[in-house]
Amino acid sequence: MVNRDIATRIHITIFLMLLCCSMMAQSIKVAVASNLLLPMQAIEKKFESKYPYEVELIPGASGTLTSQIINGAPYEIFVSADDKYIDEVIDKDKAHGGPQIICFGTVYLWVKSGIAGDDPAAILKQEKVKSIGLAHPDLAPYGKLSRDWLEVKQLGVLVHDKIVYGTSIGQVNQYIAAGSVDAAFTSNSLKFSQKKGEGKFIKIEEIWMDPIPQTMLILKTDGPGLFVATLFKDFLLGKESRRIFQDFGYELPVAE
Template identity: 35%
Template sequence: MRGLILLLLFVPELVQAQKLRVAVAANAQFVMEALQAAFQKQTGQQLETIVGSSGKLTTQIQQGAPYDVFLSADMSYPTTLYGQKLTLAAPVVYAYGSLVLWTTTNLPLSADLSVLLSPTVRHVAIANPNVAPYGEAAMTLLNKRKLTGRVQSKIVYGESIAQVNQYLLTGAADVCFTAKSVVLDPAMKGKGRWLDLPAGYKPIAQGVVVLQRTTQPRLAQQFITFLRSPAARRILQQFGYKLPTT
């Protein structure tokens, strides 16, 4: 009986200590670290992040993964989940992302992407466009520049932006298309050179949604509200994201 009483006394603390599980598209991996620290400082609540491509995370959610919140690299995946009644509400845009061309070599970078045709460029890393919105944007840009067929043999696909970054930093790729938020992470300072590619593809509207399976709906909504706060918006801007109007 005494043990039961002690357990009941500690249940509120155990619930309070439970982390909010946030599935995060790989483009937002680094900005999420800063957001996580700011959220914990402001609320005392901890987050657990699960990073992957938007498509892969969506599949996991459809298969019952116990996530509370989903930050996608686009609006399509969370909208699909909403249509399947796997979210508590419709997704909202929390930021707009953009592409950059990144290299750790001395290759000359230009907006026409002609560097990709150079014989010194053997491998070009791009996130899988079937599951990663930034990969889809990169392929759209290549198509507009009429370069897809000419560089197809050089393309190596990463499962997500995170794997694309790994290909570049380990030398497996000479150049890559990645998210601007990646190269603006302080840990990446001095690691290569990059060129902003702000146009040539649809704006990458990134959506966030609370998932139906959440066990902490109030805390999940608190995090959504935090993403619209001045503190969070400043962090997102520091990592190169454009913001939706409030």
């Protein structure tokens, strides 16, 4: 009699656990490099209106997200702004399938309103520009590319003391929003978003500068999220998403 009670209880527990699991399958977690958050939010909305599944975006610096993934964070998809992190995740055997480039990003220089000029190098040389936001080159590819540009322009020494490092493009965007810097190297997505605020954006473009590939990877997870993850991956590569990335100033890979 007692045994039967326990058996019933165990069955109910298992049932509830399965129910939980099946409910959890309705949503996936996508770790996304900060610079992509704005277009990804737009894509998330589109996806959720089309399918009965939920997408949770977890923004962060690509490096931070990578270390979380390696330490067992339960994300289904990783969208990185830096290929080296994608390689690391694959090396650590956390990937399910291969990487796929979804778009390319460009560096923009944001300048506070009230500071004149069109040439980025000339602007940064001005006395008025006292602090320059930059995503840390070791952590963010936008930062690395921006620093390379500064070196090529031989501005490195000149602006060295003015640089304020952020851990990601997201943090640099916070400096911009708070007005705590006079200029900052950010990504195209801020320029094309509704949250760009005041100031002007100048594209940093040189022949030697390659656009920054934004790469997606499906991750190995214990949960039953693979189906939704695949669905979302296809959606990210689809027409609607491509248009959104384009709207935010990203360049697209040649369609297959």
